[in-house]
Amino acid sequence: MKTRPAQPAPSPKARPHTQMRFGIEWTDDYAWMRDDNWQAVMQDPKTLNSDIRTHLETENTYTEEALTPLSDLKDLIFSEMKGRLEPTARGVPMPDGPYAYFHFYREGDQHGVYARHDLRKTASENPTSGAIKPKDEIILDCDALAQGTKFFDLGDVSHSPNHEWLAYSVDEKGSESYEVFLRELKTGDILKTGIDRSAGALVWAADNRTLFWVERDENQRPYAVRFRDVFDQEAKTQTAYEEQDPGFFVSVGSSDDEAFIEISAHNHTTGEIHRIPSAQPQTPPVCFSSRQNGIEYSLQDQGGQTYILTNAGGAVDFCVMTGTAGQTPDQWKAYLPYKPGRLILGMESYANWLVRLEREDALPRLVIRNMTTQVEHAIEMPEAAYGLGIKSGYEYNTDTLFFSYSSPSRPGTVYRYDMAERTRETVRVQTVPSGHDPEQYRVERISITARDGETIPITLLARKDVKTDGSNPLLLYGYGSYGITIPAAFRTNILSLVDRGMVYAIAHIRGGMSKGYQWYLDGKLEKKVNTFNDFVDAGRALADLGWTTQGRLVAHGGSAGGLLVGASLNQDPDLFAGVIAAVPFVDVLNTMSDTELPLTPPEWPEWGNPIIDEDAFHRLRSYSPYDNVTTRAYPPALITGGLTDPRVTYWEPAKWAAKLREHQTGDAPILLKINMDAGHQGESGRYDSLKETALEYAFALDCVGLA
Numbered sequence: 001m002k003t004r005p006a007q008p009a010p011s012p013k014a015r016p017h018t019q020m021r022f023g024i025e026w027t028d029d030y031a032w033m034r035d036d037n038w039q040a041v042m043q044d045p046k047t048l049n050s051d052i053r054t055h056l057e058t059e060n061t062y063t064e065e066a067l068t069p070l071s072d073l074k075d076l077i078f079s080e081m082k083g084r085l086e087p088t089a090r091g092v093p094m095p096d097g098p099y100a101y102f103h104f105y106r107e108g109d110q111h112g113v114y115a116r117h118d119l120r121k122t123a124s125e126n127p128t129s130g131a132i133k134p135k136d137e138i139i140l141d142c143d144a145l146a147q148g149t150k151f152f153d154l155g156d157v158s159h160s161p162n163h164e165w166l167a168y169s170v171d172e173k174g175s176e177s178y179e180v181f182l183r184e185l186k187t188g189d190i191l192k193t194g195i196d197r198s199a200g201a202l203v204w205a206a207d208n209r210t211l212f213w214v215e216r217d218e219n220q221r222p223y224a225v226r227f228r229d230v231f232d233q234e235a236k237t238q239t240a241y242e243e244q245d246p247g248f249f250v251s252v253g254s255s256d257d258e259a260f261i262e263i264s265a266h267n268h269t270t271g272e273i274h275r276i277p278s279a280q281p282q283t284p285p286v287c288f289s290s291r292q293n294g295i296e297y298s299l300q301d302q303g304g305q306t307y308i309l310t311n312a313g314g315a316v317d318f319c320v321m322t323g324t325a326g327q328t329p330d331q332w333k334a335y336l337p338y339k340p341g342r343l344i345l346g347m348e349s350y351a352n353w354l355v356r357l358e359r360e361d362a363l364p365r366l367v368i369r370n371m372t373t374q375v376e377h378a379i380e381m382p383e384a385a386y387g388l389g390i391k392s393g394y395e396y397n398t399d400t401l402f403f404s405y406s407s408p409s410r411p412g413t414v415y416r417y418d419m420a421e422r423t424r425e426t427v428r429v430q431t432v433p434s435g436h437d438p439e440q441y442r443v444e445r446i447s448i449t450a451r452d453g454e455t456i457p458i459t460l461l462a463r464k465d466v467k468t469d470g471s472n473p474l475l476l477y478g479y480g481s482y483g484i485t486i487p488a489a490f491r492t493n494i495l496s497l498v499d500r501g502m503v504y505a506i507a508h509i510r511g512g513m514s515k516g517y518q519w520y521l522d523g524k525l526e527k528k529v530n531t532f533n534d535f536v537d538a539g540r541a542l543a544d545l546g547w548t549t550q551g552r553l554v555a556h557g558g559s560a561g562g563l564l565v566g567a568s569l570n571q572d573p574d575l576f577a578g579v580i581a582a583v584p585f586v587d588v589l590n591t592m593s594d595t596e597l598p599l600t601p602p603e604w605p606e607w608g609n610p611i612i613d614e615d616a617f618h619r620l621r622s623y624s625p626y627d628n629v630t631t632r633a634y635p636p637a638l639i640t641g642g643l644t645d646p647r648v649t650y651w652e653p654a655k656w657a658a659k660l661r662e663h664q665t666g667d668a669p670i671l672l673k674i675n676m677d678a679g680h681q682g683e684s685g686r687y688d689s690l691k692e693t694a695l696e697y698a699f700a701l702d703c704v705g706l707a
Contacts, residue, residue: 001702003636005066005669010058012658022614026627028590029662030655039218039596042175042644045676056643056654059672066669070698073707077496078694082687083434084492092402092414092428093117093134096394099163100134110685111142114157114166139166139185150677152684155200159185160208161258167202167211167230174644174679176200177216182230193230195237203254203261205281212240212252212261212281220598220646225252225263227281241265241274241285247601254278256349257301257396261285268482269605271296275325288325295329300349302371307354308332309347316517318344320356343516348390351397353419357390359485362445362457362514364388366403368419377422383407385445385459387489406430406490408461408504409441432492440464441498445488448541454522456534457508457515459488460547461498468546473577473704474503474553476539480511480531481560482606483520493693500706503547509534509564525608526615529623532567539568539575550575554700558582559648559680562639566625566656569634578636578668578703580696583645583680587652588624589617598646626652629659633666638673638699640692645679671699 014029033052040047067074087107093100098120105112117134139159146152155169155178164185169178180195180202199214199222212227224242229235241263243250248265255262255275263274263285270293274285288299288306297310308321312329320336323329336344345364347356354369366388369376381388391402391414399420406412411430417423442464447455466472475497479486486506494504508514511523511531523531535555543550555576557565562584569579585591592610594600608616621627637660641653657672664670673695675682683689701707 001636001668001705002069002707003066003669003671003699003702004069004667005062007062007065009661009670010055010062010658011661012055014662021610022617024617024621026621028655030651030658031590033651033654033658034649035651038649039220042220042646043173043177045173045643048643052651056650056674056676059654059657060674060676063671063673066671067695067699070695070702070707073701074691074694074698077697078690080434080496081493081690081694084432084436084495085686085690086431086433089430090428092391092416094391094393094395094402095119095398096159097163101139101159101394104136105686106143109143110687111146111152111154112686113138113142114140116159116163140168140183145170146685151679153681155198156202158202158204160204161206162208164208167204169198169200169202169213171200174642174675174677174681174684175220176646176679177220180211180213191230193228195226199251201252203252205261206258206278207281210281214250214252219246219596221246221602222250225250238282240276245601246595247604249602255299255301257351259301262299265291266296267602267605269294269296273297273299275299286325289323289328292329297329298347300347300354302349302351302354307335307347307349309344309356311517313338316340316521317342318517320344320347341516343513345513346390348392349396350399350401350419352399353401355390355401355419357388359513359516362508364487366390366401368401370419379403379417379424381405381407383410383443385443385488386410387487389487402427408443408459408488408490408494409438411436411438411490411492430490436492436495442466443488446545448538448545450530450534450537452530452533454510454530454534456510456538456541458538458542459506459508461494461504462547463498463501466501466503470543470546470549472501472503472548472552473701473706474505474542474548475556475700476505476507476535476542476553477556477561478507478509478535478538478564479557479559479561480507480509480523480535480564483511483513483517485512485514493690493697496694496697497700500701502701502704502706503542505538505542505547507535507538509538524606526619528607528619531564532571532623535564535568536572536575540572543575551577552704554578554580554703556580556582556696556700558584560585562586562648562653563588563625567623567628569637570625570628570630573632573634576635578638578700580638580700581653581656582640582682582696583642583648584625584639584653584656585648586625586656589620589627591649591652592616592620597649626656626659629656629663631663631665634660634664634668634670635666636668636699636703637670638696639671640673640675640682640696642675642679642682643677647680650674 017031090104091102093102099116153171166183178198182191203212225240261276272291315338319338321332323332366379386407401417414428415424444460562581566586610617661670
């Protein structure tokens, strides 16, 4: 490969830190990379310990020099990716009374603008032809807001019910602490609110004055819902809800009919919802049903009835019930009975309809139920693999549903669907300015057999002329945690790999929900190792089937998918030509033992609590990538992180890279790139973020000799 560093690799000093638990002593040589003052670093990166900063900058310099031979390829891939983006892409305007709201980009925009149409007015587009269209009214210029910032992320944009004000939240550090502003839509005047530790989401009450938001605590956890009359300078911030259990996160939203402010307290397996009448925002919240361990639920109101999507009563793949506030789950009544294997992913309610998105046989479908006749029908698609989703709008009293569809080879399409007439109209088709012919690609959904006999679905995208003769390089992508399912959707970036002859594969491994909720349960806690085994077995099977061969396969994953990559690398390093681990969760044992970190207590239901549970301690220690690095030859690795990342803190990838390099017996490079101005999501902006992807893909191609 071209990536052969000329300079010696960074070799940070070992500063042994020894711990003892459950009779086991273990030493962490690089614990010093965790800044004791990390909370302050999240708010002001300049406060980072100087020794740590020097080390990270040294790593960045080494990586930059090592990747210099790939600069031309990276730039070419970036140009390709940029050429596939619609320079003036426009979202579908979503009606809300007299206006329709949407987002669009102008030529060269990184962040775009939010706009609306006044549906009561039109402006002539071409007076001679008589063609007319609504006039764009820009209500928030994000690129203007981002001027002069190194990082910019918009958390939420929420217009008031009377359409006179816009509330929006901004993060300029990547730490996911958002400052909240107001914009008067008539004058364009911007007001500061003094709210600066918001988790992002903003909800207006019906009075057009009261704003609700979630506040983060000193450890960056979203733990409380605050509200205030934002137009009364004397008004004090009030608390609607404050969570006492650090294992629960808090979020805020509104019911589909906007009658209630909804506060959710939840971890990965348990939740409860509190409601406040939107017309009476000072009213204390009422808990719909108190939390019970292992029971999740969400609420939809329709026709005076509350419908509950829940796993209560052993409904592993969820069912729909009815109930009222104050009832316990055993008092709820069945409405849509539980059907094993039919996973109900979500529901939306309308004045006359109940719409649910569900997955069966690993493929999604939309089911529309007429609440007057109780007759339902489904929207399904014909391809072997595809992504389907509801485009949530603002209107409740409507027969119109917007939904999106795409497949790995076919660009996204948004449809306007008349639920009463059962007719659809195409309102937007994603275009690829540089050109794209879906017929030049093959999309396949195959199943392979894992070592324990389970069948694992894999989605494949390749050029049409690719043969299964073992000669192909292949990028294997996976995630496998939290029940998150990677959809078989269209992604223009991937074409830069596929067009060069690389096969792109998504392994739908246990820990996600591709085959139902049980698929998730079979990849967590004491069954977590199934996730890693599935990924390795998928790679081996793809080689056996001729899609690739061992040593021609690059593993790619981010966050918990980085854990997947790291654990799989330890299990079978010879399988991979290289690995790309983006913001990887690899220091699992130490992180799950650190109660100060934002995600640790809420994550115990996913991974286990190694502080008090000896079985969990041994289990995490057995697969934690950082704790299982051994002296051997590792393939090339590109590891990335973000200094202000509150989800996977910067020291996890930094420690792992140092330990991998220390134990590397081969000559393949171990490269670490820490973004000193960003967090978990990396670079902000639609073009800047492409540069990171282009670098990853150039590295992947280099690993398999295509650079």
